[in-house]
Amino acid sequence: MAGRIEDYALIGDMQTAALVCRDGTADWLCLPRFDSHAVFAGILGTEEHGFWRIGPVPAEGAEPPAADRRHYRGDSLILESEWDTPRGTVRITDFMPPRDGAPQLVRIVEGVSGRVKMRSSLRMRFSYGRVVPWVHKVDNRTVAVAGPDSVWLDTACETHGENLTTYSDFTITPGERVAFTISWQPSHHAQPPLPDPEAALVATSDFWREWVDHCTYRGPYREAVIRSLITLKALTYAPTGGIVAAPTTSLPEDIGGVRNWDYRYTWLRDAAITLSSLLRTGYREEARAWREWLLRAVAGDPENLQIMYGIAGERELGEAELDWLPGYEGSAPVRVGNGAAAQLQLDVYGEVTEALHLAHMTGLARNDYASLLQLKLINYLEKHWTEPDEGIWEVRGPRRHFVHSKVMAWVAVDRTIKLIESGDADGPLDRWRELRDEIHRDVCEKGYDPERNTFTQSYGSKELDASLLLIPQVGFLPPDDKRVIGTIEAIQRELSTEDGFILRYPTQGSDEGVDGLPGDEGAFLACSFWMADDLAMIGRVDEARKLFEKLLALRNDLGLLAEEWDPRLQRQVGNFPQAFSHVPLIDTALRLTASGAYGG
Numbered sequence: 001m002a003g004r005i006e007d008y009a010l011i012g013d014m015q016t017a018a019l020v021c022r023d024g025t026a027d028w029l030c031l032p033r034f035d036s037h038a039v040f041a042g043i044l045g046t047e048e049h050g051f052w053r054i055g056p057v058p059a060e061g062a063e064p065p066a067a068d069r070r071h072y073r074g075d076s077l078i079l080e081s082e083w084d085t086p087r088g089t090v091r092i093t094d095f096m097p098p099r100d101g102a103p104q105l106v107r108i109v110e111g112v113s114g115r116v117k118m119r120s121s122l123r124m125r126f127s128y129g130r131v132v133p134w135v136h137k138v139d140n141r142t143v144a145v146a147g148p149d150s151v152w153l154d155t156a157c158e159t160h161g162e163n164l165t166t167y168s169d170f171t172i173t174p175g176e177r178v179a180f181t182i183s184w185q186p187s188h189h190a191q192p193p194l195p196d197p198e199a200a201l202v203a204t205s206d207f208w209r210e211w212v213d214h215c216t217y218r219g220p221y222r223e224a225v226i227r228s229l230i231t232l233k234a235l236t237y238a239p240t241g242g243i244v245a246a247p248t249t250s251l252p253e254d255i256g257g258v259r260n261w262d263y264r265y266t267w268l269r270d271a272a273i274t275l276s277s278l279l280r281t282g283y284r285e286e287a288r289a290w291r292e293w294l295l296r297a298v299a300g301d302p303e304n305l306q307i308m309y310g311i312a313g314e315r316e317l318g319e320a321e322l323d324w325l326p327g328y329e330g331s332a333p334v335r336v337g338n339g340a341a342a343q344l345q346l347d348v349y350g351e352v353t354e355a356l357h358l359a360h361m362t363g364l365a366r367n368d369y370a371s372l373l374q375l376k377l378i379n380y381l382e383k384h385w386t387e388p389d390e391g392i393w394e395v396r397g398p399r400r401h402f403v404h405s406k407v408m409a410w411v412a413v414d415r416t417i418k419l420i421e422s423g424d425a426d427g428p429l430d431r432w433r434e435l436r437d438e439i440h441r442d443v444c445e446k447g448y449d450p451e452r453n454t455f456t457q458s459y460g461s462k463e464l465d466a467s468l469l470l471i472p473q474v475g476f477l478p479p480d481d482k483r484v485i486g487t488i489e490a491i492q493r494e495l496s497t498e499d500g501f502i503l504r505y506p507t508q509g510s511d512e513g514v515d516g517l518p519g520d521e522g523a524f525l526a527c528s529f530w531m532a533d534d535l536a537m538i539g540r541v542d543e544a545r546k547l548f549e550k551l552l553a554l555r556n557d558l559g560l561l562a563e564e565w566d567p568r569l570q571r572q573v574g575n576f577p578q579a580f581s582h583v584p585l586i587d588t589a590l591r592l593t594a595s596g597a598y599g600g
Helices: 197-212 222-234 268-280 284-298 347-361 368-384 403-421 429-446 466-473 482-494 525-537 541-552 579-595
Strands: 009-012 017-020 025-030 038-040 051-056 069-072 079-085 088-095 104-114 116-123 134-138 141-146 149-155 160-162 165-172 177-186 564-566 571-573
Touching (some): 009 222, 051 079, 088 197, 104 165, 222 268, 268 579, 284 347, 368 403, 403 429, 525 564, 541 579
Antiparallel strands (some): 009 017, 017 025, 025 038, 051 116, 069 079, 079 088, 088 104, 116 165, 160 165, 564 571
């Protein structure tokens, strides 16, 4: 059985990522890219679907023991886990070196004290656990081949095959180091070069140290901010600059339910807000690379703008169900691809425009095509902003006139007007100023409930929506506007869990709600960070700080967050780790630091 979502650690090489559980099991790894088929898919099924465990040999009949301690080595993505056993202590160092060639997962076993019996159990299953590869030896190396893929295992230890699994049993002594490396290679290519695990460890450590040195944030929440930035960097596909929302698919928002989605793609919204956090903490190169990715993905065709793309800009992301996988803790179906790519989400135009505006304002080298794209986006919005859409939460029910979508359409027009006013673009200023005023008037008339003094989820509805918390943050209305304060207080009353975290919107249990899906979900962590931001903006800074620090306490022992927090089960749920949780963590830390609203 897979571990709890928060029991996993992330390691990666900016092209793909693995999840490693506390007991030393790698239960998730797609090769060679984030969105490739999984070689280890045990997290979505059983050990039959692929895993790699290294750890002390358990007592007969016992489960593999969990590590007694684990941490990342400094500010890096190098995981160190330690086990204390009756016979001694052992350390395992797991990492994926940033690469130019074959992707590698390196695991180094080190004796700390005593003599500890260890076992490596490697079960590779291609195509998300469906295909058993042909495993054989080539020049004393173990290779698993299935169709276009091959994975090579290199170690100085003896290995043997049993029950379609590759084992290695050995005893580790103080100061001894034994390395295991798997490398992916197209099966029609010659075997990859022999790895040098120790040199790779040094290079990986140097990479992360140099990258973290660029961070400009020096505030009281530096540890949490740095870990979130490292996580965002790990979710960036280095060859193109695309940023995945998460490295996983189908980790459920509702344990046992159907709210299971594939997040291994680049949402324009998620990537745009990630870009803003990177820019404000000193990472201009990542911002430049993402802007170039955006321009290639859109390719001069904003009228057919998708809300998400593949990490290299692919448009076809057809959704399918993998019926041979039972799902995480029985949460089926397991999905790959994402049908939401074809949705209309008008807010995306605002988020993209805001990101381009911020890049421009922070001095990123001018790109004339980026300015032209911004103008084309507004030309499209001018004709379509009055249409209903699926909105920020990608509802699978009927389209609606979502208030957040209209607000972000206003943001797109407002930021483009500012671009023109700066002299860096030409456009019909008077016409677009009138458009900006028209959208603003429309939202305030149709999206506001004067009896309850709150904005609503959509025109004519009574429901609330946590995305309304962004109204003051994007400058649509000032924080001290009574309608803003009324909306914040209404969301606190009606969308807050008992422990003070924020739901996205009301769900209906077994009945289909506004999102067209049965079941409930946990508190959406991004929305809870937004609430902390709003509380700080309206002067309730102590309350904001307390909520922020409660949110920090939800992180796992390695500082990682999934998409949601289930208040009933008191555990993380959803895909993991989630960019859309770590970005607002950074933003709130910056805001609270600027306001002086922190303890200590």
